[in-house]
Amino acid sequence: MLQTSLRRPRATVATTLAAIAAGGLVAVAFAGCGIVTPGPVSTIGDVEFDTPLAIPPLAESTVDADGTRVFALDAQAGTTEFEPGVASDTWGFNGGHLGPTLVADRGERVRVDVTNSLDEPTTVHWHGMHLPAEMDGGPHQMVDSGAAWSPEWDIDQQAATLWYHPHPHGETEDHVARGLAGMFILHDEHERSLGLPGEYGVDDIPVIVQDSGFSADGEQESKQRGYAGGLGDELIVNGTRGPYVEVSDELVRLRVLNASTARTYAFTWSDGRPVELIATDGGLLEAPVSLDHVRLSPGERAEVLVRVTPGERLVLQSTMTPEIAGLVGPVAATNGGSDAFDVLEVRAADTLDPAAVVPAQLTTIADFDESAVATTRRFELSDSFEINGAAMDMGRIDETVTVDTLERWVVANTTQVPHSFHVHDVQFRIATIDGQAPPPELAGWKDTIFTEPETEYELLMRFEDYADTDTPYMYHCHLLWHEDQGMMGQFAVVDPGQSATMTGGTHDEH
Numbered sequence: 001m002l003q004t005s006l007r008r009p010r011a012t013v014a015t016t017l018a019a020i021a022a023g024g025l026v027a028v029a030f031a032g033c034g035i036v037t038p039g040p041v042s043t044i045g046d047v048e049f050d051t052p053l054a055i056p057p058l059a060e061s062t063v064d065a066d067g068t069r070v071f072a073l074d075a076q077a078g079t080t081e082f083e084p085g086v087a088s089d090t091w092g093f094n095g096g097h098l099g100p101t102l103v104a105d106r107g108e109r110v111r112v113d114v115t116n117s118l119d120e121p122t123t124v125h126w127h128g129m130h131l132p133a134e135m136d137g138g139p140h141q142m143v144d145s146g147a148a149w150s151p152e153w154d155i156d157q158q159a160a161t162l163w164y165h166p167h168p169h170g171e172t173e174d175h176v177a178r179g180l181a182g183m184f185i186l187h188d189e190h191e192r193s194l195g196l197p198g199e200y201g202v203d204d205i206p207v208i209v210q211d212s213g214f215s216a217d218g219e220q221e222s223k224q225r226g227y228a229g230g231l232g233d234e235l236i237v238n239g240t241r242g243p244y245v246e247v248s249d250e251l252v253r254l255r256v257l258n259a260s261t262a263r264t265y266a267f268t269w270s271d272g273r274p275v276e277l278i279a280t281d282g283g284l285l286e287a288p289v290s291l292d293h294v295r296l297s298p299g300e301r302a303e304v305l306v307r308v309t310p311g312e313r314l315v316l317q318s319t320m321t322p323e324i325a326g327l328v329g330p331v332a333a334t335n336g337g338s339d340a341f342d343v344l345e346v347r348a349a350d351t352l353d354p355a356a357v358v359p360a361q362l363t364t365i366a367d368f369d370e371s372a373v374a375t376t377r378r379f380e381l382s383d384s385f386e387i388n389g390a391a392m393d394m395g396r397i398d399e400t401v402t403v404d405t406l407e408r409w410v411v412a413n414t415t416q417v418p419h420s421f422h423v424h425d426v427q428f429r430i431a432t433i434d435g436q437a438p439p440p441e442l443a444g445w446k447d448t449i450f451t452e453p454e455t456e457y458e459l460l461m462r463f464e465d466y467a468d469t470d471t472p473y474m475y476h477c478h479l480l481w482h483e484d485q486g487m488m489g490q491f492a493v494v495d496p497g498q499s500a501t502m503t504g505g506t507h508d509e510h
Contacts, residue, residue, distance in 0.1 A: 038224040040338040041233045044317065047342035053243040055201040056182060056208070059100035068109045068152065071102050073124060075143075075166075075180060076117040082241050083218025090220070091118065091178040097239045099164070099182030101206060104155050106188035111152040116143040122175055124149075125167035126184060127299060128281055128427070128447045130157045130464075133471040133493070136424055139169035139394065140471060156465070157427070158363075159191035160283040160445075161255045161301045169394060169488075173229060173261045173480035179239070181208065181259045190363065191284065195356045197253035197305070203355075205245060207256045207316075208238050209343060211263045226335040227383075228418050229262030229481030235318075235341050244345040247308060251355030252346065253278075254304045254316070258296040261480040263336045264418065264450055266293040266324045267302070267343070270315035276358075279303035282427030282445025284362040289440045295324055297420045297450035299478040305358060308348040316343040326452030327418060335418055365444060368429060368460045374405040381451060381477065381487070383415040391486030392476075397500040398489035399475075403467040409459045413451035419482065421457070422448040424473035425493070428461035448478050467495045472502060 061071045078096025079087040093099030104110050114124050121144050125137035134141065135151035143149045162184040166175035183206050197203035211232035213223045218241075223230035237243045258265055268275060274290035281301050294302050308314060318341045322329055325337035332338050377399060379387055390398070401407060408431070411421045427445040430438040434455055442449075449457060469492060476488030492500035 038226055038231045038233070038334060038336075040333055042340040043234065043342050044319075044340050045342070048242050049244040049315075049342075049345040051240050051242045051244070053205075053245040053344065054238045054240045056098055056206060056238060057100045058200060059094075059102045068111050069104060070111045070113065072113045072115070073099060074115040074117055075122055075124070077119070080179070080220075080239060082214065082220060082236065082239070086218040088220035091175070091180050093180060093182055097179040098208065099180070101183040101185060101200070102164070103185045103187070103200070106155050106158065106186060108155050109152065110155060111150055114143060114149045114151070116145055116147055119145055121145060121168060122180070123167045124164055125424075126162065126164050127422075128160065128162035128301075129153075129184070130425055130427070132466045133425070133468045133473050136473060137164070138167050138424065138474045142168060155186060157186065158283040158445075159188040160186050160281070161257065161279065161303055162186060163257055163259065163301070165259070167474070169392065170484050173484050176259070176480060177223075177230065177261050183208065183255065183257060185255070194359055194362060196278070196358070197249065197251055197355070203247065203249040203251065204253045205255065206238065207254045207344060208259050209256065209265065210236050211260050212236050214241075225481070226262070227331070228335040228479050231263055231336050235343055237344050244347055246347045246349065248349040248352060249355060250352040251305060251307050251358070254306065256294070256296065256302045256304060258298050258300050260298050262298060263339075264295065264297040264320065264325060265318040265341075266295050266320045267304070267316060267318050268293040269306070270317050276305040277302055277441055278305055278358070278362060280441070280444045281447045285440070285444040286363055286365050287361055288358060291441055293319070293324065294441065295450060297448065297478065298480065299420070299422055299448040300450070306346065307355070308346060308352065310348060310352050311350050312348045314346045314348075316346065317341060318343055325418065326455065328416065331417055337418075368406055368462070370408075370431070370460065372406045373408045373460070374402065376408040376410065378410045378412070379421070379475070379489075381411070381413045381415065381419040381421070383417050385482050385485035385487045387475075387477075387487055387489050390489070392488040392490075395502065396490065397472055397492050397502050399491035400500050401463050401491055401493045402496055403493050404462075404464055406460065406462045409461065410456060411449075411451060411459060412456040413453055416453045418453070418479065419451045419487075420448060420478045421451055421475065422478040423459075423461065423475045425466070426461045426463060428459045431458040431460050433457055463493045467493050467498070469494050469498055469501045472500070
């Protein structure tokens with residue numbers, strides 16, 4: 001086992017001054033570019049909740065003669081009225097903003113016919129999905145303007161809340177911010193047998209959270225930029241400003257997706273009741289976990305249950321603090337680490353349909369046998385948008401993995417600024433955080449983690465089924481501006497004894 005470990009020091013004059021310097025350097029750098037860094041924001045108590053929550057439609061599908069379920073997505077430009085009568089230019093799939101929710105079952109074969117009706121190339125990446133590299137939708141699967149792409153794969157992973165979004169190198173933040181995103185929900189027999197809320201849009205509700213900026217008359221506008229990336233001063237949920245959702249069931253399941261490009265949230269309830277977490281990125285936890293907040297960085301998902309009483313109104317909020325963010329004050333203040341938001345109002349009907357008791361055990365997750373680890377790799381995240389001292393190079397394979405092997409990836413945020421880490425193709429387990437076992441809310445399957453400053457994470461992951469010497473997968477910071485600046489690398493999964501064919505190349509300049 002790799003023993004090097006970063007320990008966060010107690011606050012000292014030296015570390016505090018270093019943090020202030022880091023925050024100051026970021027502010028000075030942006031000021032030199034004519035960009036004003038954002039300050040702390042709070043919308044608590046100021047949101048009117050006067051608009052019904054939009055529920056993304058379920059994507060229509062057909063089943064081919066060979067049993068393949070076929071969906072269609074069209075990336076297109078459009079307009080959206082976030083404020084009635086005020087149009088904003090947006091992008092969406094099959095519409096002006098966001099996209100439909102795709103739903104499939106484990107064991108199905110699916111195909112998605114993707115058309116790009118935009119005036120520029122884009123991609124569609126299936127975030128959290130286990131699938132062949134050439135179907136992954138990363139920057140090597142660009143779809144030109146006016147062109148089409150039809151990835152096809154077998155669904156072979158447990159029930160989970162996944163999502164899809166563009167992944168063009170250098171343009172991902174812009175494409176996602178314009179509105180290209182949607183959910184991809186997977187079911188399986190075990191999850192259905194638990195009796196959890198499961199009627200889409202009724203007691204099983206998608207909650208796609210994004211931050212944005214708006215002019216005084218309600219037109220969407222550019223966000224201010226901190227070191228983390230663009231940070232808006234207002235939230236939209238499923239593209240809705242001031243949203244409320246009416247529920248008629250005693251027990252409600254919220255599938256919360258952080259689809260923001262840079263902002264990390266700490267979701268909590270306005271009355272202080274515990275947040276009942278049942279699933280993370282890759283599916284169900286072994287048992288429900290009661291928390292005072294659920295922290296989600298960009299790309300992370302959480303399934304939350306809430307039990308309501310007749311007639312009550314309850315507000316989902318996000319209340320970040322420097323402590324939750326792991327950031328010292330000056331850095332937190334300009335990167336969303338001190339911000340608070342009213343997110344969504346839940347309105348319970350006067351009469352509610354009763355709900356069954358939630359099982360005490362949701363599933364069983366077998367631990368990896370760490371003695372079977374074939375390779376340990378280390379990834380250091382810097383404050384200069386590099387991983388292991390290198391910026392992304394589309395022509396360079398950074399790591400080569402042998403298929404059907406277990407690996408340990410040690411991810412270290414060596415800085416005092418925020419980063420995250422996402423791995424394509426696999427769901428991983430967090431073995432340790434600074435040498436300690438992860439808390440229960442991080443003990444399930446994950447594909448994206450928030451990496452606190454000066455903290456080290458040991459991840460265990462097994463690369464199964466798919467080998468391709470020609471086409472890589474990505475690993476990267478999921479703060480999308482960081483990704484665009486080059487904080488990304490490529491790994492190929494190959495059969496034993498093989499090497500990746502895409503080698504060489506020089507580092508990009510960023």
